[in-house]
Amino acid sequence: MTSDLDGADDDGDAAEEVLHGGFSTRVVRKGSTVRRTASPWTPTVHALLRHLRASGVTRVPRPLGFDEQGREVLEHVEGSTAWWPWPEPLRSDAGLVAVAQLVHELGEALATFVEPPDAVWHSGPAQGSTHQRGLVVRHGDLAPWNTVWRGGRLVALIDWDTAEPAPQGWDAAQAAATFVPLGPMTRYRAEHPVPPRQVEHRFALWCAEVDVAPERLLDLVEEVQRYERDRIAERGARGVEPYATFLARGDVEVVDAERAWLAEHRERLVAAARAWKRT
Known part of the structure; x- marks a missing residue:
């Protein structure tokens, strides 16, 4: 070591x-x-x-x-993580743009990473290089609680322990789900909900900043949701942590609610992103 x-x-x-x-x-x-x-x-x-x-x-x-x-x-990175209720910078357009810019910056660097020959990921041993499999490495938990803010600025993305090979675009999709956010006002979101009109605006802004068509981004969000749900159910049932904790506290039901919400609001979100213009 x-x-x-x-x-x-x-x-x-x-x-x-x-x-x-x-x-x-x-x-x-x-x-x-x-x-x-x-x-x-x-x-x-x-x-x-x-x-x-x-x-x-x-x-x-x-x-x-x-x-x-x-x-x-x-x-150790000095600052505060963005637990709910979110800090004011993250609730602003500037804060969301800062996250999107970091996701773009990470995407370019992650695309050039060459795995060590003996690479092991949270999801298991690597099976050949990510490039051979058409994958890139993603953060694995790209959410507000893993961002550090100081003086109103985004200064770090932490907790890379669940990084793993994944399809291109999964980081941008997972971040859209957690930073816009996309989902019903369940559990932690109920503490400081983002109004529906603001969700539409933030989704449109996110699509523009990461340069992904709204339909494609929502397809990717659905892929990540299915993957996360299946992983919690399968690993949680085997007692693997932290998934056993996630399963016990009802995260499968939370993901199901988020998937249902996304299906219900998909057309409205796409229309808002198509009609959106930067002001």
């Missing part, structure tokens, strides 16, 4: 602060670093993060290797 810890701040005597939000691993902050239980895919994810940063994508955490306990070590 490689490590860049010698080049990081000396955090040896720093106290550990447990960070909340993780499901399958214990995550702590220690000084200027974040440390979490390593997984079989951690070396592959670190190689991906190093590639992104070398490609000029600096709004991802810097991987620092592993500590004496075998935990992965990442640079």
